[in-house]
Amino acid sequence: MTPELQEAGAAQLAAAQARLQEASSGGRDAAFGRVLHGAQPDFAHGVALYLDEITVSFDGFKALNALSLAINVGELRCIIGPNGAGKTTMMDVITGKTRPDHGTASFGSNIDLLRLRENDIAQIGIGRKFQKPTVYEQLSVFENLELALKADRRVRASIFSRLTGTQLDRIAEILQLIHLLPEAQRTAGLLSHGQKQWLEIGMLLMQDPKLLLLDEPVAGMTDEETERTAELFLSLEGQHSLVVVEHDMKFVGELTQGWKKVTVLHEGSVLAEGTLADVQSNEKVVEVYLGR
Amino acid sequence: MSEMTTLKLPPPKRGLLLGKAGWTGLMLALIVVTVLAPLLNLVVPEGSVFHLSDYAVALIGKIMCYAICALAMDLIWGYTGILSLGHGLFFALGGYAMGMYLMRQIGHDGNYKSDLPDFMVFLDWKALPWAWAWSDSFIFQMICVVAVPGVLALIFGFFAFRSRIKGVYFSIITQAMTFAAMLLFFRNETGFGGNNGFTDFKRILGIPIAQPSTRMVLFVLTGLVLIGFWVMARYLVNSKFGRVLQAIRDAETRVMFTGYDPLAYKLAIWTLSAMMCGVAGALYVPQVGIINPGEMSAASSIEIAVWAAVGGRATLIGPIVGAFFVNGAKSAFTQIFPEFWLYFLGALFIAVTLFLPNGLVGLVAQLRERASTSAKLKQSRAAEQGADPATEIAQEARA
Amino acid sequence: MIRFLAGLGLVLFAALPAHALTTEQAKAISSGDTDARVAALNDAVARADTGLPKLVSALLDDAVKLTPAQVLIVDGEKVTDAATGAIATLPEDAEDVVNNNRMRGALQAAQAGLKLLSPDVALRREAVTELAKDTLDPSQLPLIDKALAAETDASLKDRLGLMRAALQIASPDKAQRLAAAQSLGESGMSQVKSLLQARLADGGETDAEVRGVLLSSVDKVSARLAWGERLGVVFTGISLGSILLLVALGLAITYGLMGVINMAHGELMMIGAYATYLVQNLFKAYLPGLFDWYILLAVPASFLAAALVGAVLERLVIRWLYGRPLETLLATWGISLVLMQGVRGLFGAQNVPVENPSWMSGGVAAMSNLTLPYNRLAIIVFAFAVLGGVALLIAKTRLGLFVRGVTQNRRMAACMGVNTARIDTYAFSLGAGIAGLAGCALSQVGNVGPDLGQSYIVDSFMVVVLGGVGQLAGTVYAALGLGVLNKLLEGWAGAVLAKIMVLVFIVVFIQKRPQGIFAMKGRSAEA
């Protein structure tokens, strides 16, 4: 995604938000649902991700209940909510891991996520960090990053590919960023829990996706690292869209910088939306989530 | 972050196909196969201690075919984590394709002096069934050697991988496929000689097959194919392709969420692996002189996996070593202890799993690592002596 | 059967004076050309000579010896003279009397003929059953009438009535033929069907009305026979399914729960079968009177033997391989080779004989063309009993809970205070023991030899995997489903093609359900 496009997207932000209000207040937008294989998402309307009335149930239990949500291009959105509210399930739906019973999910204004397979979704630019860190245990830290590197994902290309100097530099840069430079040649499976978390974030950065989904990225990090992570995410904001799920209110506070929107999920749908301060003072949110 | 870009990372030690030792080994292997073995078999007189008997040539030739299978198995199992119990089938299909050609080469020299292979005569068949259409064409059958296993693997793999069949479920359906094929081939009506399969071959490309020089040519060819496949496999696993395979083995979902399509990768390696087995089968049949559905039994496929595991999975040389070791041991044991050899073989498998979790090849690495670990330990202990009061306390406590 | 009726006829009508069997007669019956022997036998039967029944049954039991002077009946230690009934001694050079099938048939007919006169209703029933087996000869109609008149037992009366109808079907009297054709429609025997069809064939029945009745009777009988066949298929399917279930149950534990790809599972079954064999031999040697009940001891013995071997294997080998399923494949493959060769060394490469207890041989004739063998019935019951036991143990007991816990996360289970080493041993032994039970059951229907396990290992893995690994309920569905499907197809396509189709079915089915019938859904499946 080029900076120009970014700007175009940002320029349309306001208009898009207005439209979103309409969408969430009832009518379905008819522009979604076309499969364009390998196509680029169309961000011209300023919306990066749009979920509408998504319902997921497991044996009758509704993990997501008519959830609607829109993330703008370049936006950093924090999502909080009690354990079991459906945050992870929502990410599962976006990345194609779980198919919803009802609803639509689209990327940009043109790509119907529900019709794509996981790898296609990743290819068009949605990257994810799992709640439980998942890395390639038997490969080295370096190789983990190398595989995540943005490049042609096809078989033939992979057989003949060679790492270029710039790519090596990029890997080194990320290694430095995630504090794993000394561990570069170690087998990833031997890392500690927190190191794996970092490695997974590093892999996500290598992938350079348009939309990053981060499920509890700072769980198990020290306060200082949490701060650094916040800085890192803030530096990505604008160029990328981010959805961050966290229970660490301090971290959320740092990310939202007092004005950004926070969404509270509860029992599979949106309970409240607004600035952190807004939601923190919401009685219901305090009751089900924050506690007294 | 700007200062980070100045930081240089040593590029990982690959890219070059082989190290120095690797090239020497490769050359040595080539010389042994193409020069030494023919010399010892054909030129050195029979009485000499250096003479390589026909039996030994046939045995080594056969084991080299097995080694190709083990190598193929390693690509799919060792590197991609997919245990196939269908490689016996691919091997057999390659073998049958070659066998059909060899049957046709018998011509009128069979028992019944018929145009048709003997087994069709006792089935009262009057014409060749459709499956035998171009079986007298060497070229066509050689295409079949790779195409039949390849296409079968492609179709089977496509559906199985698309349905996300994994782990044992995949192993079991490959076994079901193989087992079904075995039953099918066991039937005489199927038209491939039933339980007897094909045997009593006379000629290949018009040249008598039993002739020592023919055998030697087949032997050398097998050796070259094995070495060639090894080099190819080596290249593949060292490429990014190979690392994607290993990533699929470790965390397939992650691979998917990174944007790779595991289906394409699995299908590619699976089909390649099947075709390698087909070639192995085709080389096996003229050297061993018989192909029958026994090769499709569950045990045969499991044995291929056993060779790879004994030698060491995910190390390309391991499966080859394993194939030679297990089959060599089997040949020796069935001769030396005809009544007890199964005890030895069984004990061997148990011992390898218990004591050599990384196979025979892993043993070397294991020993090397142990040496370096204990050296390191000694070092760090020495460094801590005195510096670390806790250690001292502990040592005192022990004394 | 004609010769049988001949014998019967003689018994009923030719009231020749009865007298004691002479040595000459006994000799004539016991030796010489078959034609002459049969004639001598029939002659003796006709006169209902005393002493004959004993000789006949002794001949059928191969318990008659011949010396130049005497015909001797050997009953264990006791030797009697066939003619006089006096106690005799058995000379060294006494020859065995050899009966071929024809002679044996004549002897059986004679025995049945003698039985039909018996006041004992059970004996009469045997005789009628014997009589019903074959096509009847019209000239014997009066005999049936006579037997019918004397018969008091209602069910026997019915059966004899049917026979009379079978004979009257060719009567010159149209009314009789009509009645016969009508009543034969109530039969469910394939002989009756062929009889009716024979009447309908060229040169048989010409009267249109009778033909009509005949046709409808053929249809009725055919329909009944078809039911027998259908039920037969279902029964054999369930029977096969119950065997599959038994062989898979142990594996559902060692593999499904513990994750050990146990290639030696078949050999554990083999051990159970050999244990059964040994128990049987012990009974033969020491408790011959209780032989029929040896199976009651063989069941626990086979369980214990296999469980013990399982425990040893677990302690020595398997224990080091948890969490490395593919290594367990390799090691247990080795174990299976060793066990097989070990049994070959101990018992020989040949099969060993395991006899069914007498109550398990033969079967109940549920319909004329449907015999349900007792051993198969017993195995079905047994399989479900074992299933019930295992299901209870796994789902409801603490041990079951620990087994499931340990097999899912060994380290955490230890951190919960579970002695994982012991639970592992118990669990593996349990799986092995159930394999042993399967072996005990298999010994009642098939071979007991060193290769016993090899023939079932593939099937048992298929069942467990098709059902869904770790899913006991899935195992049950898979076993019974495959059993019945296999037999349905077998009737239509033959054994081999049926099996191939079943395998193809498995391949296709797994495409639809990549985790087996009872796939675990959701996140817990990924763990």
Place this chain on the structure above:
Amino acid sequence: ADTIKVGILHSLSGTMAISETVLKDVALMTIDEINAKGGVLGKKLEPVVVDPASNWPLFAEKAKQLIDQDKVAVVFGCWTSVSRKSVLPVFEEKNSLLFYPVQYEGEELSKNVFYTGAAPNQQAIPAVEYLMSKDGGGAKRFVLLGTDYVYPRTTNKILRAFLHSKGVADTDIMEEYTPFGHSDYQGIIAKIKKFAGEGKKTAVISTINGDSNVPFYKELGNQGLKATDVPVVAFSVGEEELRGVDTKPLVGHLAAWNYFMSIKNPTNTAFIKEWSDYAKAKGIPGHKDKPLTNDPMEATYIGIHMWAQAVAKAKSTDTDKVIAAMAGQTFKAPGGFTSTMDKENHHLHKPVFIGEVKADGQFNVVWKTPGPVVADPWSDYIPENKGKKNVPEKK
């Protein structure tokens, strides 16, 4: 060398071990016996035993090994026709000798093989004739039931032609094959019952080989198909195979062979005694407690003796000389007749016996040929054989 090496090529493991192991033992016994009498040409025989593990390609490999590496003078071995077919090219190529001791389908005549088992006309055809006779029950319909491989297929092809020649129509013949190791005969027996229930006297001719016989006979017993109703005559079921079966329900079913253990004559008594003693001395499992002999064991025994006689006659172990010397060799066989090696066709002249199963697992001989029958390896009932000479072609 001061010994003469002889190879023994029988499966000691795998599915065929059940039948073949004992042939290895009887061969060793016979070799001991010959050695005890001073060996051959003044040299002791030295057996080389290998295990081809029921794996047909391995048979070929092991044959090569015996000939190439161990330089054996002769090989005694094989059971199934497949294994024989697999080693045949090896023996022909190396011009070495194989003695094959099992009844088989014929349709083969190699200069390098001596067939000491029966050809179809020495077993199958007399058995069917017997079934059709009055004593045999006068069978009119036949079920040809076999394991699906070359021996049963070929035998049944011959038998069908033979039955045609006796006026039996195709509708009265049912042909069924099961794979090796098939173990569930419920369906097939139901089918046979149905076929037999259609009227005429029916008999079953079984060429089931190997393990499958036990479940087959067990099912037969359970479904109450008695020999007096539907007799089964088998060509591959002998004393050893019945060891694993409860024979009480099977009394009266038949087998055709050239030898039965129950045959009474001094040679056989001596043979059985020799075997019992040997089995006890060597602790051969199964046989040490319950020694059994059977037809292929007898054929092995005859084969080794005849070979030794031929070597003595030829004064050499050279293949061609031994082949020449084999012609017309005679040996007083445990079967009670003097077996003669045909002057030309490499087959023995053998008597045919038909036995009925007894409750103790032995056979009652109920019929036998008046004397030895000459083998007809190229059966006249196969049209393609017209004009074939009963002489191996020289290569």
Place this chain on the structure above:
Amino acid sequence: MLKVDGLNQYYGGSHILRGLGFQAKLGEVTVVLGRNGVGKTTLLKSLMGVVPIKTGGIQLDSQDITKDTPYERVRKGVGYVPQGREIFGRLTVEENLRMGLAYKKAGTAIPPELFELFPVLKQMINRRGGDLSGGQQQQLAIARALAAGPKLLILDEPTEGIQPSIIKDIGRVIRMLADRKTMAIVLVEQFYDFAAELADQYLVMERGEIIARGRGEDMEANGVRDLMSI
């Protein structure tokens, strides 16, 4: 209560724990702090006996348990909440809790107060553990360790992934358990504020060694927060 001496532990060639020693007292919460990969989890695993230690001794109630297997330690009163939850995915919530009672006599009931503490567990009593959300699993893991009423409770980052209100509850529970004076608690935590609030004693780890220790109330004063940064 718990006494650890000169603990040395290695993974292959690398020295992970370097002569660690400390004590934890009944009724006290001992908090272990340290950055990622310094060996906190390894320390707790050594306490549980799931990884072997090279040298050093562990005493519980002045009883040496260094050589004991994990389950023997549990029997002597150790309870463990591992990092990464490690619940039994295919067992139901109830069965998970019953596993927690494994060494108790058969038929011991699940203490009802667990459900008061974590009401969601009651609600999902028959759901499979693996299907729970991350935070729910974490609650289950804590409840499971508490079920048997241990003397020494070891917690490895128990707040990871848990919603704030429940973190507060957990804090209260830990405090309450400690205050009963029947239990010693060792808590590994990255969440400084949470740790600081609970700590009676603290230990800071760095590269397998304890580089600072002290009383909980002095944490802020001793600049522990800074020790945790790079």
